[in-house]
Amino acid sequence: MxxxxxxxxxxxxxxxxxxxxxxxxxxxxxxxxxxHASPAYRFYNVARNTHFYTTSEGERDHLLKSGPPFQYEGAAFSAPSGEEASATAVYRFWRAASGSHFYTASAEERDYVRGISGYAYEGVAFAAFTGGGTGRIPVYRLYNRGTGAHFYTASAPERDWVVRSFAIYADEGIAFYAYPATGVPALAPSSYDAHRLLAQASFGPTPAEAARVRELGATRWVEEQFAQPISAYPDSRYDHLSLDDSPTCTFNSDHTSAEYRCALKQLTLLQVQADFFSNALYAPDQLRQRVAWALSQLLVVSGMKDPDMETAHVMARFHNILF
The missing domain is CATH 1.20.5 (Single alpha-helices involved in coiled-coils or other helix-helix interfaces)
Known part of the structure; x- marks a missing residue:
């Protein structure tokens, strides 16, 4: 070289x-x-259309266990330690009229709000900065002119979307500065959230499956469902290729005979319906079974034989059922 x-x-x-x-x-x-930063957890109150922010794990866990109307939305930002240089207190107020909390890093604004009827002072919520700096991000404040509630976000795109989508919100600028919400451990779903997920993605929650959702988390539970083998309808149970009576598969036989049992299973929807509900109740691929059921409500499948479909006005009656 x-x-x-x-x-x-x-x-x-x-x-x-x-x-x-x-x-x-x-x-x-x-x-x-x-x-020494602490994540500021964000909850959405679906009943009042307001948000709550706290760095207290005790408050967070209490709301997670309480269930509705609060929905956990993760960490909004990270608050510095109150002992960090240039950090200042963020004060919290409760406003019963709007069912919301108000946060301010301004001692002057704190004193002003304390003189307004309807606001209950709750003390220091967490710490923040009044100016930018290395690693700091702005936390924006928006005012709901209809309810008098305030909304806080560290996301400029979310701020812009709220202002653009809801004319009732006024952008009040930067409330304070904090750190990004990084390294926040994922929280296990609450019992309420686990049961709600299973009510929507399966044929009903069971104690064992709810415990599994809480163990895995919602995302991993859904991924596990996607990976489940398909609970199918084995060909060995549907080996009769005709819907017509035959000497070995007929209703014109004794009800205890093999020929009659064959007719029940192969010439009607009895067996396929039994297999479907057996899979729905007991098969491990619950999400797939629930989606199949939902699609069955949209895609109507008839079990009628061709001659029956040719009966006069049968399609008109079918349309009446649909509409």
């Missing part, structure tokens, strides 16, 4: 090493900044 090429490769490696060192140093700096 000539000396010029060796020098070129040495320069490339030196540049790469420098870039790696810069990246590692920046990562260490950010990790140091976030070392």
């Amino acid at each position: 000539n000396q010029g090429r060796r020098r070129h490769l040495d320069d490339r490696w030196r540049d790469l090493a420098t870039a790696v060192l810069i990246a590692v140093s920046l990562a260490c700096l950010l990790l140091g900044i976030h070392a």
Whole structure:
């Protein structure tokens, strides 16, 4: 290898090493900044159309166990430690009229709101910053002119979507600064959420399956359902290829005979219906069975034989049933 090429490769490696060192140093700096940050958990009150924010794991767990009307939406941002340099308190108020909480990092605004009837002061909620800085992000405040409630988000796209979609919201700018919500561990679904998922994605929750949803989490439970083998209808149970009576499969036989049992299973919908509901109640691929049931409500399949379909006005009566 000539000396010029060796020098070129040495320069490339030196540049790469420098870039790696810069990246590692920046990562260490950010990790140091976030070392004592606490996630601010966000809940949506579906009854009042308001949001609640807390860094308290006790409050978070209480709402998770309480179920409706609060729905957990994850961490909105991370709040710094109150002991961190330049951090300031964020004060919390309760407003019964709107069923919402109001948050402010301004001591002056706190004192002003304390003089307004209808607001109950609840003290310091968490810490934040009043200005930007390394690793900090703005948390925006929006005002609902209809209810008097406030909405907070660290997402500029979400802020823009709310303002664009709901004329009742006024953008009040940046409420305070915080850290991004990174490294927040996923929470197990509450018992209420597990039962609600199973009520929608299966043929009903059972204690065992609800416990499994809470163990796996909703996403992994759904992924597990996708991977389940199909609960099919084995060909060995549907080996009669005609819908017409035959000497070995007929209703014109004793009701205890094999010929009559064959007619019940093969010439009617009895067996396929029994297999469907058996799969629906006991098969492990519950999500697939529930979707199949939903599709069966849209795609109507008839078990009538061809001669029956030719009966006068049969299609008109079928249309009357549909509409």
